Amino acid sequence: MPHIVYLDSHTLNPGDLSWEPLRALGEIVLYDRTPVDQVIERAADAEILLTNKVALDGPTIRALSRLRYIGVTATGYNVIDIAAARERNVVVTNVPAYSTQSVAQMTFALLLELAQHVGQHARSVREGRWSANPDFCYWERPLLELAEMTMGIVGLGQIGREVARLADAFRMNVIAASRHPPADLPPAVRVVAIDDLFRNSDVVSLHCPLTPQTQNMVDAQRLGTMKPTALLINTSRGGLIVEHDLAEALNAGRIAGAAVDVLSTEPPSASNPLLSARNCYVTPHIAWATRASRERLLRVTVDNVHAFLAGTPVNRVG
Numbered sequence: 211m212p213h214i215v216y217l218d219s220h221t222l223n224p225g226d227l228s229w230e231p232l233r234a235l236g237e238i239v240l241y242d243r244t245p246v247d248q249v250i251e252r253a254a255d256a257e258i259l260l261t262n263k264v265a266l267d268g269p270t271i272r273a274l275s276r277l278r279y280i281g282v283t284a285t286g287y288n289v290i291d292i293a294a295a296r297e298r299n300v301v302v303t304n305v306p307a308y309s310t311q312s313v314a315q316m317t318f319a320l321l322l323e324l325a326q327h328v329g330q331h332a333r334s335v336r337e338g339r340w341s342a343n344p345d346f347c348y349w350e351r352p353l354l355e356l357a358e359m360t361m362g363i364v365g366l367g368q369i370g371r372e373v374a375r376l377a378d379a380f381r382m383n384v385i386a387a388s389r390h391p392p393a394d395l396p397p398a399v400r401v402v403a404i405d406d407l408f409r410n411s412d413v414v415s416l417h418c419p420l421t422p423q424t425q426n427m428v429d430a431q432r433l434g435t436m437k438p439t440a441l442l443i444n445t446s447r448g449g450l451i452v453e454h455d456l457a458e459a460l461n462a463g464r465i466a467g468a469a470v471d472v473l474s475t476e477p478p479s480a481s482n483p484l485l486s487a488r489n490c491y492v493t494p495h496i497a498w499a500t501r502a503s504r505e506r507l508l509r510v511t512v513d514n515v516h517a518f519l520a521g522t523p524v525n526r527v528g
Contacts, residue, residue: 212236212519213276215256217244217264222283222504222511231512235519250274258384268294279518283511285309286419286447292528303514303525307368308506309498314372316497317415317445318380320469323491325354325439351471357381362411364404364427365446366392366416373415374399385411408432413441420447430455433465441467445497448473449482457483471488471497 213236220242223229231240234297235316236258244252250273259274260264260281271277271294280290282304295302307409322517323329330350336339339348361369361377366388377384378398387404395401408414418424428442428451436442442465444451459465469491473482476495498507498508510525517524 212257213255214238214258214260214515215253216240216260216283217249217252218242218262218343219260221262221499222507227500227504227508227524232508232515235512235515236310247269253277258510258518260511260515263289265289266295267291271295271298271300277401279523281511281514281518283507287527288420290528295528300337301518301523301528303518303523304527305507305510306525308510309500309503310368310372312500312503313369313497315500316471316493317369317373317417317443318376320443320445320471320491320493321413321415321441324467324469324489325356325442327351327353347366356413359412360385360410360413362386362402362417364388364400364406364407364414366395366399366401367417369445370415370417371396371399373417382413405435406431408436409437411440412437413443415443416446416449416450418446418450420449425449426452428452428456430458433459436465438464439466441469443468444470444472446472448476453482457487457490460487463488467491469493471495 212517219240241252249264249270253274255276256274257276258279259277260283262283266280266289269392277300278333278442281303282302287302287304290302292302313414325338327350334350344437352403359382360383361382363374363384363386366386370386374384374386374396378396384399385402385407386399387402389409391401421457433455456468460468470484471493472495473484478485484492514525
C-alpha cells in the first residue's frame with residue numbers, strides 16, 4: 211500500500227471527522243502541523259503527500275525521491291512549486307469549489323454584523339446596559355437596511371455568483387466586475403468596469419484570486435473613490451488589500467466600515483493596523499471552515515487520491 215503523509219492535518223480535521231476513508235487507501239501518517247525545517251524529514255518516505263498551507267518549494271520536491279503525488283487540501287495551490295513538480299513528474303491536485311456555500315454565507319455574516327452590530331449590542335446587554343436603560347430599546351451605532359443598497363462584487367467565480375444570488379435575495383442592486391464574465395451570470399447582475407464598481411457601490415465584496423494583477427488592488431487611491439458611507443468585505447485573500455491604506459481610510463472616516471476574514475500574513479502580527487482600526491471586524495480565516503465544507507474537502511481529497519492510484523487523476527493543476 212502507498213505511504214501517505216499529511217503535513218498539516220489539524221485544520222481540516224481537528225477531531226470531528228473520520229480519517230477512515232483515507233486510511234483505506236494506504237499507510238497514512240498524520241501530523242497536526244509541520245515546521246518548515248521538518249518537512250523533508252517527515253516526508254522522506256512519502257509517495258503521496260498531502261498539504262494545506264505547508265509550502266513545498268523546488269528544493270524540497272527534488273529532495274523527496276519517492277514522491278509521486280501532491281494533494282493540496284485547498285483550492286489555492288500557490289504553496290506548491292508547480293514547475294519543480296512537473297520536472298519530477300509529480301502529479302499535483304487541488305480541491306475546487308468545496309466551500310462555495312460557506313464562504314458566501316460568511317460574506318453575509320460579516321456584512322450583517324457591519325449593518326446591525328449584533329455582537330456589540332448583545333455584549334452591551336450582558337453588561338447591563340438594557341436593564342439600566344430608561345427606554346425600551348437603544349442602539350449604539352447606526353443600523354443599516356440592505357434592501358436597495360448596491361452590492362459590488364469583484365470576481366464572478368462560483369463564490370462571487372453565489373454572493374450575487376444572496377444579495378439579490380436581500381433585494382440589493384448587484385453590480386460586478388470580472389475579467390471573464392461567466393455565461394451563467396445570475397440575471398440580477400450587471401457587469402461594470404472595476405473603477406465604476408468601487409465608485410458606485412454601497413458594499414464592495416472581494417471574491418477574486420490573488421495574482422500579480424490583483425495584489426494590492428485595494429489601495430489608497432481606490433479606497434479614495436469609494437463613498438464615505440461604503441463598506442468593504444474581504445473573504446478572498448488578504449493580499450488584495452493594502453492593509454495600512456485601509457486602516458487609514460477607516461480611521462479617517464473615508465469609508466464607513468470593513469470586515470475581513472483574511473489578512474496578508476496569517477496569523478497576523480499584533481501590529482497589523484487592521485486589528486485596531488475603527489469599525490473593522492477581523493475574523494481568523496474561518497469562512498471555509500464549516501463542518502459541511504470540511505466534510506466535502508475531505509471527501510474530494512480522498513476521491514483525488516483514489517483516482518490517482520487508479521491511474522486517472524482528477525482535479526490536476528499546473
